[in-house]
Amino acid sequence: MNINIRTLVTNGVLAALYIAATALVAPIAFSNIQFRLSEIFNHLIVFDKRYFWGIAIGVFFANLFMSTLGAYELLGLSQTIISLLITMGFGVFIKNKLVLMVINTVVFTCNMWIIALMLNLAIEVPFFITWMTTAAGELIVMSIGIAVIWALHQRLRFDRLFDYK
Amino acid sequence: MNNAFIIGQYVPGNSLVHRLDPRTKITVIFFFVFIVFFANSLASYSILTAFSLASMLTTRIPVRYILKGLTPVWFLIIFTFTLHIFVTKQGTVLVEIFNLKIYSGGVIQGFAISMRFFLLILVTSLLTLTTTPIEITDAIEDMLHPLKKIKFPVHELALMMSISLRFIPTLMQETDKISKAQASRGVDFKTGSIKDRVKAVVPLLVPLFVSAFKRAEELAMAMEARGYRGGEGRTKLRELKIMKLDIAIFILFAAVAAGLFLTRVY
Numbered sequence: 268m269n270i271n272i273r274t275l276v277t278n279g280v281l282a283a284l285y286i287a288a289t290a291l292v293a294p295i296a297f298s299n300i301q302f303r304l305s306e307i308f309n310h311l312i313v314f315d316k317r318y319f320w321g322i323a324i325g326v327f328f329a330n331l332f333m334s335t336l337g338a339y340e341l342l343g344l345s346q347t348i349i350s351l352l353i354t355m356g357f358g359v360f361i362k363n364k365l366v367l368m369v370i371n372t373v374v375f376t377c378n379m380w381i382i383a384l385m386l387n388l389a390i391e392v393p394f395f396i397t398w399m400t401t402a403a404g405e406l407i408v409m410s411i412g413i414a415v416i417w418a419l420h421q422r423l424r425f426d427r428l429f430d431y432k
Numbered sequence: 433m434n435n436a437f438i439i440g441q442y443v444p445g446n447s448l449v450h451r452l453d454p455r456t457k458i459t460v461i462f463f464f465v466f467i468v469f470f471a472n473s474l475a476s477y478s479i480l481t482a483f484s485l486a487s488m489l490t491t492r493i494p495v496r497y498i499l500k501g502l503t504p505v506w507f508l509i510i511f512t513f514t515l516h517i518f519v520t521k522q523g524t525v526l527v528e529i530f531n532l533k534i535y536s537g538g539v540i541q542g543f544a545i546s547m548r549f550f551l552l553i554l555v556t557s558l559l560t561l562t563t564t565p566i567e568i569t570d571a572i573e574d575m576l577h578p579l580k581k582i583k584f585p586v587h588e589l590a591l592m593m594s595i596s597l598r599f600i601p602t603l604m605q606e607t608d609k610i611s612k613a614q615a616s617r618g619v620d621f622k623t624g625s626i627k628d629r630v631k632a633v634v635p636l637l638v639p640l641f642v643s644a645f646k647r648a649e650e651l652a653m654a655m656e657a658r659g660y661r662g663g664e665g666r667t668k669l670r671e672l673k674i675m676k677l678d679i680a681i682f683i684l685f686a687a688v689a690a691g692l693f694l695t696r697v698y
Contacts, residue, residue, distance in 0.1 A: 273649075280644050283600045286600050304633065324596055388469070411630055418634045423642070
C-alpha cells in the first residue's frame with residue numbers, strides 16, 4: 268500500500284484534532300447521553316476514504332488516554348474500524364453525501380452490538396438491553412453529527428481538503 | 433488550558449515496570465485480559481489480585497494517584513455489583529427488603545465480576561502510566577511488522593501516530609484559544625436548546641479545521657522538500673530491545689497463568 272506524504276500528514280493532524288476536540292471541548296450532554304464532539308468526525312469518511320486512518324488513530328489514542336475504561340476500551344476501536352469499512356463499501360455505490368451520512372449513522376448505530384458485547388463480556392450486563400441503549404445514544408449523537416459536519420462541509424469542502432495547494 | 437487532562441497519564445520514573453520493554457508490557461496485558469476470564473474461585477482471584485497489586489506497587493507511582501485515576505470507573509464497578517446482587521437469584525436469601533431478596537449467589541457473583549473488572553482496569557492502566565505514548569507507538573510498529581508481508585502500511589501507520597502525538601499539544605492550545613475567543617464574543621457552548629448548542633460548535637470547528645490543515649500542509653511541504661521517501665532504509669533513534677528483565681517477567685507471568693489454571697483443575 269502506498270500512502271503519499273500529504274495523506275500521511277493530514278491524517279496525523281486529523282487524529283490530533285480528534286484528540287484535542289475530545290479533550291477540550293466540553294461534551295454537550297442531554298440527559299444521560301453524552302455527545303462527545305469528536306464522534307462527529309466519523310462522518311468525514313463519507314467525503315473521502317483517505318480520512319480512515321486519521322479517524323481510526325484518533326479513536327485509538329482517545330480511548331487509550333482518555334476513556335474511563337482505560338486501555339480495555341481499545342476493543343471498542345474495532346467498532347469504529349468495522350463501521351468505517353462498511354460505510355466505505357456503501358460509498359462505492361452511493362455518491363450522495365447526505366444519504367451516505369445517514370447510512371453511516373445507521374451503520375455505527377447497528378454496530379453498537381460490539382460495544383454491548385464488550386460490556387457483556389467485561390461486566391456481564393444483559394447483551395440485548397445494553398445494545399439497545401448504547402445504540403439509541405449513538406443514533407442521537409451521529410444524527411446531530413450530520414447537521415454539524417454538513418454545516419462545516421459547506422464552508423470547508425471536506426472532499427477537497429486532501430487536494431490543497 | 434485544561435490541566436486536568438494529562439496525556440496518557442504517563443508518570444515518569446525508573447521503576448522496574450517503567451524499564452520494561454513496551455512490547456513486553458503490551459503482551460503481558462493482552463494475555464492478562466484473556467486469562468482473567470478463567471478465574472472462577474477465591475484462589476484464582478487471589479492469584480490475579482496478588483499479581484496486579486504487586487505490579488502496581490512495583491511502579492512506585494503513589495497508590496492514591498493510581499486510584500484517583502480510576503475514579504470514573506468506580507461508578508461502573510458499583511453499578512455492576514448492584515446489578516448482579518439484585519438480578520442473580522441463586523443460593524440462600526441473605527436479606528429481604530419488602531419484596532426484594534438478596535441471595536448469597538448474587539453477592540458472590542457481583543463481587544467476582546466487579547473484582548475481575550477492577551483488575552482489568554488496574555492492570556491496563558499501568559501501561560499508560562509507565563509508558564510514554566511514543567514508546568507505545570514504537571512497540572505497535574514493531575509488533576505489527578509481520579503484517580508488512582500482506583502490504584499493510586506499518587511504517588506509515590506509525591508515522592501518522594507520531595505526527596498525531598506531536599500535534600496534540602499544539603492543537604489543544606489552539607482549541608482552547610479559539611473556544612475562549614468565541615466565548616468572549618458571546619458564544620455559549622453550555623446552555624440553550626440542542627439546535628443552539630450545535631450551532632455554537634460550528635464557529636469553533638471552522639477555524640480549528642482551517643488551522644489544523646494549514647499546519648498539515650506546511651509539514652507535508654517540509655517533508656517533501658527534505659526528500660522523505662518512506663520507511664525503507666530508515667534507522668531509528670530509539671531501538672527496542674528485549675532484556676533479561678523482560679524474559680523474567682514473561683516467566684513470572686507464565687507461572688501466574690499456570691497457577692490460575694491449576695486452581696481450576698484442583
